[in-house]
Amino acid sequence: MSALWQDIARAAGVLGEDGRPGATIFAEMTALAQRTGAINLGQGAPGTPADPLVAQAAIEAIQGGVNQYPPVQGNPVLLEAVQVHQQRFYGRQVATEEIVVTTGATEALFSAILALAPAGSEVVVFEPYYDSYAAAAAAAGASVRTVPLDPVGFGFDPAALEAAVSERTSVIVVNDPHNPTGKVFRREELELIVAAAQAHDAWIVTDEVYEHLVFDDLAHVPVATLPGAAERTVTISSAGKTFNVTGWKVGWAIAPAEVRAAIQSIKQYTTFVSAGPFQPAVAAGLAGDDASYAARAESLQHRRDLLxxxxxxxxxxxxxxxxxxxxxxxxxxxxxxxxxxxxxxxxAELIGIVAVPVPALCAPGSVVQEQLRGHVRFSFCQSHADMAEAAERLAGLDPSRL
Ligand SMILES: Cc1ncc(COP(=O)(O)O)c(C=O)c1O
Incomplete structure (x- = not known):
């Protein structure tokens, strides 16, 4: 019999064949970049400074003595800021009883899946997928069913969604905007997902950590704003990507009050509370003006375009x-x-660039993994200087030498 940690590691593809812990693909690629001195476009580690508004607010919170345990549910200032943020950007009314602050989106995802996916049930994800979901499903004793994203354009076949969702489904995970593809789900796609969840009485757990980093004329539509969705949806996001503070680990989940309480009762005994002084700082960031939100997305879009x-x-x-x-x-x-x-x-050898192989973000042995065999994920959140240099190096790649 395997230990729980082995089930989790296996589901995330990081259990060695000898049953010992292996490295994640991100750690492996970072080590390759360090060994070769390459620019690391593997992990999504921002190379630009923390947003000055939140940084200053954090300094003031620490100096002002906000350094002890906050309430388990979260600092009321942040609960209110999340509430106002939902209304301001999405016209969505939520009560503070429906919000819990977590240690990044990661804790929210893990606790929500543990709370909602009984052992033996199925968790549906769109493939390729961020590694946390399968790990959390394994911790819950649930298995993963996948809906393939098309290798070109990253749409999905409604029939594949219908085939994946059944009475065994406890949770459908919707990562929108999506890592690794950069897909922004269209409203019609979200409607299909909500309809499938309704038809099989499943929960929807969203991962919206990139909600404010949307480019061109696209718009992020939170699943919970669709008719009939809020009562079966846990909306998850965090401050890390929005404010360039991935190390702060401040996230939140929004769910019907009973489910929020269930998530919180897991949090109570895992992390207990999260990031005291960073909570009011994130609240200050969420209340920032429209121009501050636009400037961060524009800066990132510029680096995307360089890449x-x-x-x-x-x-x-x-x-x-x-x-x-x-x-x-x-x-x-x-x-x-x-x-x-x-x-x-x-x-890495030829031009000093490291990235991440997309097959490592797929279910082991899946059709999608084979379809994406030659697909590489490049991050573009590094500094402007690094992205400009990386773009030059890529432009100089002679494919015949690969
Ligand atoms: C899709 C997705 N979800 C969640 C996370 C982690 O979020 P947090 O740092 O808030 O735990 C990441 C980080 O890369 C991510 O890409």
């Missing part, structure tokens, strides 16, 4: 244009027969 311009100069490469988030996916399958991991190893 895309560099990738566009590699003949034969097909790159999706991400509508949001930190990442772009390039398809090397017309350029080389190598798999993504080998392509990255060669890029």
């Amino acid at each position: 895309l311009a560099g990738l566009a100069r590699i003949p034969g490469l097909r790159t999706g244009v991400p509508g949001a988030g930190y990442f772009a996916i390039a398809d090397f399958s017309e350029v080389t027969d190598l798999d993504a991991r080998s392509i990255i190893a060669r890029m």
Whole structure:
């Protein structure tokens, strides 16, 4: 019999064949970048400073003595700020009884899935997917069912959604905007998901950490704002991406009060409380003016465009244009027969760039994993200087040498 940690590690693809812990793909790629001195476009670690508004507010909170345990549910100032934020951006009314502050979106996701997915049930995710969901499902004793995203354009077939969701489904996870594809789900797609959840009495757990990093003329539509969705949805987000403070680990979940209480009762015995002085700081950031939100998205969009311009100069490469988030996916399958991991190893040697193989973000042995065999995820949240340099290096990649 395997231990619970082994089930979790196996589900996330990080259990060695000998039953011992292995490295995550992010740690592996970071080590490759360090070994080769390459620019690391693997992990989504922002290379620009924390938003000055939240940084200053955190300094003031620490100096002002906000350093002890906050309430388990969260500092009332942040609960109210999340409430106002939902109304301001999405016209959504939530009560503070429906909000709990967590240690990043990660804790919210883990606790929500533990609270809502009974052992033996199924958790549906769109593939490729962020590694936390399968880990949380395994911790709950649930299994993962996948809905494939199309390798070109990253849409999904409604029939595949229908096939994946059944009476065994406890939770459908919707990561929108989506990592790793940069997909922003269209309203019609969200409507299909809500209808499937309603038909099978399933919960929807969203991961909206990139909600404010949306580009071009796209708009983020929270699932919970669709008719009939709020009563079966846990809306999850965090401050890390929005304010360039990924190390602060301040997140939140919004759910019907009873489910919020269930999530909180797991939090009570895992982290107990989260990040005392950072909570009022994040509240200050959420209340920032529209221009501050727009400036952060524009800065990131500019770096996205630098990356895309560099990738566009590699003949034969097909790159999706991400509508949001930190990442772009390039398809090397017309350029080389190598798999993504080998392509990255060669890029590290040839041009000093490291990224992440997309197959590592798929279910082991799945059809999608095979379809995305030559797909590489590049992050563009590094500094402008690093992104400009990375784009130059990519433009100079000679595909025949891969
Ligand atoms: C899709 C997605 N969800 C959640 C997280 C983690 O969020 P947090 O740092 O708030 O726990 C990340 C971080 O990369 C992410 O990409």
